[in-house]
Amino acid sequence: MIRLLSIPVILAGLVAAAVFWSGDAGDRQRADFAFINRGDNKCLDPNGMSWMQDIRLAYGLWEGLYTADPATFKPILGCADHAQVDSTQTVWTLHIRPDARWCNGDSVTSRDFLFAWRRFLETPGEYTYLHFYVQGAKKYSSDFADYLAARKKGDTTRPAPDFASVGEKAVDDQTLVVTLTDPVPFFPALLAFPPYFPMHEPSMHHFLEKDGLHYNQKFTRPPFLVTNGPYRLAEWTFKRRLRMVASDFYWNRANVKSRVIDQIYADDGTAAFRTYERGDVDWLADLDSDLAAQILAHGKRTDLHVFPAFGTYFYSLNCLPTLSDGRHNPLSDVRVRRALSMAIDREPIVKNVGRLGQPVSFTYLPPHVFEGYVSPPGLPYDVTQARKLLAEAGYPNGQGFPHLSILYNTESLHGDVAQIVRRQWLDNLGIQMDLQGVEVKVFGEMQHTQQFSVSRASWYGDYNDPSTFTDKYKSDSDDNEAKWNSPEYDRLCAEAQKEPDQHRRLALLSQAENILLSEAPIIPLYTYVNTYMFRDQVQGIPLLANAMIMFQPVHVIH
Amino acid sequence: MTRFIAWRIVQLPLILAVVYLITFALVWLAPGSPYGNNDRALSEAAKNDLKARFHGENWEAFLAYYPWRIVAHGDFGPSLSYEGWSVNDVLSSALPVSISLGLFSILIALLCGCAAGVTAALHRGGILDLLSLSAALIGISLPPFVVAGMLIVIFSDGLHWLPSGGWGQFRHMILPAVALALMPMAYIARLTRVSMLDTLGHDFVRTARAKGLPKRTVVWKHAFRTAFLPVFTYLGPATAYAMTGSFVVETVFNIPGLGQHFVNGVKNRDQTLILGTVLVYAAFLLVLNLLVDIGYALIDPRIEITARPE
Numbered sequence: 001m002i003r004l005l006s007i008p009v010i011l012a013g014l015v016a017a018a019v020f021w022s023g024d025a026g027d028r029q030r031a032d033f034a035f036i037n038r039g040d041n042k043c044l045d046p047n048g049m050s051w052m053q054d055i056r057l058a059y060g061l062w063e064g065l066y067t068a069d070p071a072t073f074k075p076i077l078g079c080a081d082h083a084q085v086d087s088t089q090t091v092w093t094l095h096i097r098p099d100a101r102w103c104n105g106d107s108v109t110s111r112d113f114l115f116a117w118r119r120f121l122e123t124p125g126e127y128t129y130l131h132f133y134v135q136g137a138k139k140y141s142s143d144f145a146d147y148l149a150a151r152k153k154g155d156t157t158r159p160a161p162d163f164a165s166v167g168e169k170a171v172d173d174q175t176l177v178v179t180l181t182d183p184v185p186f187f188p189a190l191l192a193f194p195p196y197f198p199m200h201e202p203s204m205h206h207f208l209e210k211d212g213l214h215y216n217q218k219f220t221r222p223p224f225l226v227t228n229g230p231y232r233l234a235e236w237t238f239k240r241r242l243r244m245v246a247s248d249f250y251w252n253r254a255n256v257k258s259r260v261i262d263q264i265y266a267d268d269g270t271a272a273f274r275t276y277e278r279g280d281v282d283w284l285a286d287l288d289s290d291l292a293a294q295i296l297a298h299g300k301r302t303d304l305h306v307f308p309a310f311g312t313y314f315y316s317l318n319c320l321p322t323l324s325d326g327r328h329n330p331l332s333d334v335r336v337r338r339a340l341s342m343a344i345d346r347e348p349i350v351k352n353v354g355r356l357g358q359p360v361s362f363t364y365l366p367p368h369v370f371e372g373y374v375s376p377p378g379l380p381y382d383v384t385q386a387r388k389l390l391a392e393a394g395y396p397n398g399q400g401f402p403h404l405s406i407l408y409n410t411e412s413l414h415g416d417v418a419q420i421v422r423r424q425w426l427d428n429l430g431i432q433m434d435l436q437g438v439e440v441k442v443f444g445e446m447q448h449t450q451q452f453s454v455s456r457a458s459w460y461g462d463y464n465d466p467s468t469f470t471d472k473y474k475s476d477s478d479d480n481e482a483k484w485n486s487p488e489y490d491r492l493c494a495e496a497q498k499e500p501d502q503h504r505r506l507a508l509l510s511q512a513e514n515i516l517l518s519e520a521p522i523i524p525l526y527t528y529v530n531t532y533m534f535r536d537q538v539q540g541i542p543l544l545a546n547a548m549i550m551f552q553p554v555h556v557i558h
Numbered sequence: 559m560t561r562f563i564a565w566r567i568v569q570l571p572l573i574l575a576v577v578y579l580i581t582f583a584l585v586w587l588a589p590g591s592p593y594g595n596n597d598r599a600l601s602e603a604a605k606n607d608l609k610a611r612f613h614g615e616n617w618e619a620f621l622a623y624y625p626w627r628i629v630a631h632g633d634f635g636p637s638l639s640y641e642g643w644s645v646n647d648v649l650s651s652a653l654p655v656s657i658s659l660g661l662f663s664i665l666i667a668l669l670c671g672c673a674a675g676v677t678a679a680l681h682r683g684g685i686l687d688l689l690s691l692s693a694a695l696i697g698i699s700l701p702p703f704v705v706a707g708m709l710i711v712i713f714s715d716g717l718h719w720l721p722s723g724g725w726g727q728f729r730h731m732i733l734p735a736v737a738l739a740l741m742p743m744a745y746i747a748r749l750t751r752v753s754m755l756d757t758l759g760h761d762f763v764r765t766a767r768a769k770g771l772p773k774r775t776v777v778w779k780h781a782f783r784t785a786f787l788p789v790f791t792y793l794g795p796a797t798a799y800a801m802t803g804s805f806v807v808e809t810v811f812n813i814p815g816l817g818q819h820f821v822n823g824v825k826n827r828d829q830t831l832i833l834g835t836v837l838v839y840a841a842f843l844l845v846l847n848l849l850v851d852i853g854y855a856l857i858d859p860r861i862e863i864t865a866r867p868e
Contacts, residue, residue, distance in 0.1 A: 007790075011665040018658030019728060043641035217642040238643055238651040239814040240725065266723075267822075271812035274710075274722050441590030441827050 031243065031262035033538075033554055035283035036272045038547075040265065041242065044220040044233070046194045047119050050126040052460070052547065056285070058194040060244055060261070060551040061227040065094050065113070065176070066192040070550035071542050073464065075188035079108055079198070079228065089183030089500045090135075094176045094191075101249035102200050103232035110170035112228075116199035117168055123213055127195040127462075133187070135167030135179045148213075183500040186465035193463050200226040230256045230552045239265050244551070257540065257555035276533055282556050283541060284533040289413065292531040293355035303535045306356050309528035310545040311460035312366055312469075313358075315406075315421065317453070319484040319521050323404075324451040330402060331453055335393040337520035340454075341379045342386035343428040344421060350526050353416040358526040364513055365469045366461075366527045369545050373466055373506045376514035378524065383428045390429055398430025405434035408456040409443035417525070418456065447481050457481065457522065461546065466509045467496070473516055484521030566848050570841075577840045578625060578833065585829045592638035592827040624833070634834040639826035645834035648819060652803070653838070655725060656815035660800030662731055663738035664793070671743040672789065675750025676782060682755060690747060697744025706737040706810040723812035734811040738804055742796045746789050753785040760784075787854070794850035798843040802835075 037053040046058060059068065067078025077083065081097035100108035120131050121141040132138040143161035150158040167179030180187065190196055203226040207219040219225060225233045230252070231244035242263040246256045264281055266272035269288025276284045287295075287304065295304050317331045317340065330336050346360035361367075362378030387397070395401045406422060408414040418435050425431045433454070438446065447455050459479075461468040471477060474493055475485040492512035499505040516522070530547045540553035627633050634645035678690035713733060714722035724730050757763060758781055766776045803817025816835060823831040 007793075008665060008669055011661060011668065015658060015662045015665055018654060018661055019731065021654045021658065040640065041642075042639065045642070048641055217636070220642045238640075238647055240651070265814065266812045267818060268809045268812065271723050271810060275724070275812065278722065280724070439590070439825070441592075441825070445590050 029260075030280075031260040032258035033260075033283070033551075033556055034262040034264055034281040035285060036266050036275060036281050037263050038286035040239065040267070041236075041263075043217070044225065044236075045215070045217060046116065046197045046199065047123060048125045049194055053285075055194055056548060057242070057244070057263070058197065059229070059548060060231045061225075061229045061233060062194065062197040063100075063229040063250075064191045064193070064197050065096070066188045068192050068548070068550055070540065070553045073542075073544050073546060073548060073550075075192040075464075078192065083188070085187075089185070090180045092176075092178045092180070092187060093171075094178065096174045096176070097251060098174065099251040100228065101247075101251065102226050102228050103247040103249055104200075104203070104226050105249050106200070106202070106226075107173075108198060108228050109173045110176045111173070112198035112200060113176055113196075114168055114170055115201045116197060118163055118166075119199065120195060121166070125195070127193075130190055130193070130195050130462075133180050133182070133184045133190070135181050136165045137167070140166045182498045184497070185500075185502050185505065186463060186467070189463040189465060198228060200228070202226075231261065234260075241265065252552070256552045258551070261551055261554075273533075282534060282538045283554075285547070287531040287533050289354075289356060289531065296356060303533050305532040305534070305543055306529050307543045308359055308366060308369075308545055309460070309530045309547060310366060310369060311458055311528040312361055312364055313417075313456075313458050313525050313528055314361075314364065315523040315525065316447075316455045316457040316482045317521055317523070318450055318455075319482050320450060323453055324449075327402060329453065330393070330395070330404075333393050334519050335389045336395070338379060338518070339386040339389040339393070339429060340425065340431075341520045341523040342382045342389070344424055344523060344525070345381050346525055349417055349420050353413050353420065354526060354529075356529050356531065358529050361524040361527045362517070364459075364516060364522060364524050365466055366545065369461075370464070370466050370506070372503065374510050376510055376517055378517040379520060386429060390431075395431075398432070401431050403432065403434065404453040405436040406454045406456070407436050407438070407443065407446060407452040409440040410437040411440055414456050448478075450481070450483055455481065458528070460528075464546075466506065466513075467493070470496075470509055470512055470516075473521065482521035484516075484519065486515055486519060489515045563848070563852065566851070570844050570848075573844060574837060574840055575625075578837060581833055581836045585827075585832050588824075588827060590827045592829060624830075628837070634837075635830045637828055637831045639823075639828040639831065645830050648831060649816070649834055649838060652814060652816040652819060655813060656803035656808075656817060657801045659731060659735055659738065659813065659815060660797065660803070663735040664742065664797050664800050666735060666739040667741075667743035667746055667796070668789075668793070670739070671746025672750050672782075672786070674743075674747040675789075676754055676777065676785075678747070678751045679754035679758065679785075680777065687751075690751070694744040694747045697740045697747075700740065701806075702737050702741065702804060703806045703810060705740050706734070706807055709733045709737055710810070723810075725813050730811075730813075734807050734813060737807050737811075738800060742792075742800065745792065745796075749789050749792060750785060753788050754781060757781045757785040790853060791850060794846040795843060798839070798846045802839045802842055 037056060039051065039053050041054055041057065042051045043049055043054055044057065044061070046062065049055060049058060063078045065078060065080040065083065066075040068074070069076045079096055079100045080094045082095050084093045085091065096108055096110060102108060117131060120128050121137055122144050124141060128141060132141075140161050140163065147158055147160050169177045171177055184190070203224060204215050204219045207216040207224070208214075209216055221236055222233045227233065227247075228250075230247060230250045232247045233242070234245040235241060235243035244261045244263075246253060246259045250256065264275060266275050269291060272284060273288065273291055275281055292304060292306065295301055296306065317337050318329060319332055319337075320329055321332045323329045331340075350358045350360055362380065363375045365373070365375060367375045390396070390398065406418045408418045415435070415437050418437070422433050422435060425433060446452055447457070459469060459472055470493055472479045473482070473484055473489065474480065475487075475490050489512050492508050492515070496505045496508035496512070499508060517524075530543070530545075532541065532543070534541055537557045539555055539557060541549055624635060627635060632646075634649070636644050637648055640648065674690040674693065678687040681687050710722045710733065713720045720733050721730055722733070763776060763781050766780045803815040803820075805817040805821045807813070808815045808817045816838075819831055819835050822828075823835055
């Protein structure tokens with residue numbers, strides 16, 4: 001009997017030990033402001049950063065030469081106290097404010113910026129292309145890749161390219177001069193974006209890997225990470241909690257309202273919502289869309305905030321002459337693409353599937369987001385015209401149209417949208433399509449290798465300029481999944497890039513978008529919405545399309 | 559006994575090697591890349607850079623190099639989807655959570671399951687038997703996500719006794735542990751009942767009763783000890799399973815355990831993380847089965863593991 005009893009006793013002892021082992025050692029005090037971000041943090045190294053949840057934190061931890069205005073997100077001077085551009089609008093002189101400090105007390109110098117920028121060219125990340133506006137940067141980046149490849153093959157004689165050829169220079173510790181290839185009116189917005197943030201080399205040095213190039217990502221974890229923004233990273237336990245504490249050295253620390261900010265993890269939408277309901281967090285940055293639709297339908301709560309986002313939901317049409325299985329691609333005919341676009345009624349999609357009042361969209365760029373930009377009309381919903389176009393292309397009433405499929409990933413509501421689109425094409429055009437739902441990773445690969453005829457797609461802008469959208473469909477863009485190729489579009493985009501006059505520039509980009517919409521490699525369906533939850537006591541969270549916030553003014557009134 | 563244990567310990571790495579090879583093959587056959595953000599195409603340069611950083615060159619190198627890394631340094635390498643973290647970081651953060659939760663749920667399952675099983679067997683055909691049987695049936699049929707939801711609605715939203723999620727204190731553990739315990743509890747109850755009924759009919763139990771021993775002693779000291787053996791067998795895999803976490807329960811209660819990494823690892827094509835979690839699970843299973851076999855000898859002196867049939 002004793003021996004038998006020993007089993008539960010041993011188990012109980014193990015439980016007690018394990019509870020002790022697994023518990024949180026950290027400070028359990030509630031932070032001044034706590035929130036749940038959208039998804040897990042993937043990477044807190046600005047060099048490899050691309051996910052929204054990471055970029056959101058980057059704005060709290062770092063500060064670029066320019067920073068974003070907390071209310072409007074327009075670029076304002078940040079780490080720099082003055083900036084000048086010459087008459088050609090291509091040479092920027094930026095002066096770092098003398099009181100700019102890293103969170104360990106070190107001064108922020110021009111070397112810190114050059115180090116971070118150079119790293120982007122030598123170990124490219126997803127946003128390396130944003131550095132290609134700088135003179136010589138693109139060439140340096142590809143030369144460096146060639147140099148690495150040669151070195152790997154054992155060729156040690158090839159010299160490394162000279163960074164001096166890049167238009168990024170430090171005049172002294174406090175002054176940077178950046179030479180651009182073209183006048184880039186949104187350069188301040190780029191400087192305020194994480195890929196242009198400075199990095200603190202001395203604290204990373206210890207983590208340099210054997211290749212002398214990459215850094216062990218451990219440097220992004222407390223207590224090692226040294227940042228220059230309003231907050232420093234105080235704690236980051238995997239999948240549990242991330243804590244930011246106000247930096248003691250930030251130049252504008254007088255305006256940092258919440259001292260301690262916690263980011264709590266919750267993978268599941270319902271679990272996140274319950275955490276909010278318990279009062280454990282003050283802000284839910286992304287409410288599950290089903291829950292949001294239910295709450296909206298009841299209409300009783302004032303703490304749900306739904307507003308248009310900086311992103312468009314659309315369908316992408318493969319424009320290559322042949323499909324991946326070798327068949328002739330009917331979608332390479334512009335008339336077919338236009339017909340498909342004009343045969344979709346967007347209303348039922350947002351009403352029955354989206355259910356969050358998403359604005360229906362006929363344009364690729366979300367309307368009214370870019371100041372001074374006039375959106376082209378796009379292709380209307382017009383079934384008669386669509387049928388006519390399809391007949392002209394040789395498929396009257398859909399006869400003879402080959403069997404194609406709609407590719408989507410099975411997550412979220414994409415399957416439901418695809419069913420509606422499929423039904424409308426069948427009813428309006430007599431075209432029969434298959435539905436092909438795959439897992440998101442497979443989807444990504446198929447989409448980027450053109451193994452589709454029609455595919456669900458989306459795009460979110462990164463910085464406050466239309467080119468953040470229009471660049472995607474330039475013929476040499478990696479992100480141009482439709483493989484649509486329009487020399488006229490490319491020319492207009494290139495011309496816009498060289499155009500110093502902002503008004504004319506926006507007009508050129510609008511013309512470009514007009515070509516994109518009328519040739520219809522994509523079919524815009526609706527503008528995404530953001531869904532925040534926060535109560536009235538929470539101050540300082542603006543409802544911005546890009547779903548970003550600056551943490552300094554955020555606080556909770558008790 | 560020693561020889562038996564030694565032999566099993568020699569087998570361990572062999573079995574793990576086979577598990578590794580099979581998992582490795584499946585992981586590499588799966589389409590899709592672990593890198594990047596699905597809406598954006600990664601430029602060729604960025605892709606090459608990531609590959610160089612995480613994998614070395616190609617899968618052959620990975621196949622040869624990776625087991626060496628695990629064996630020589632106990633290092634499962636970097637996670638491919640959580641760039642700032644290594645698989646070891648992930649495991650060392652998630653394993654303690656899952657182990658404590660799993661052990662606690664097994665403890666609940668064992669105590670309640672055995673009590674219910676013995677009670678049912680003693681009142682065979684009676685109302686208590688029926689109650690315990692139907693409870694066991696419900697326990698086996700209800701999936702954990704339903705149980706978890708019900709527990710939250712009753713004990714958290716309704717009575718406000720316990721938190722509906724989170725981790726860090728003992729009270730956070732209770733509801734998820736109960737949700738996890740229900741299935742093994744039901745199983746143990748049924749095993750105990752059947753085995754107990756069988757044992758109670760044996761001669762040695764009758765002899766014990768005839769000797770005039772008190773009923774309590776007969777039931778618990780004589781009959782239950784024998785009847786417990788099948789439960790004990792089941793305890794090994796059940797504990798291994800419970801200790802490596804449950805995706806559903808962890809998701810519902812928002813617990814930072816290991817179960818989610820089995821699923822998310824596959825979803826993200828995080829090849830190193832998949833290998834790490836699968837190997838840990840396999841190792842748990844093997845070690846616990848070994849412990850159960852050794853435990854037999856302690857509980858039931860009749861069993862001599864290395865004895866040969868005469």
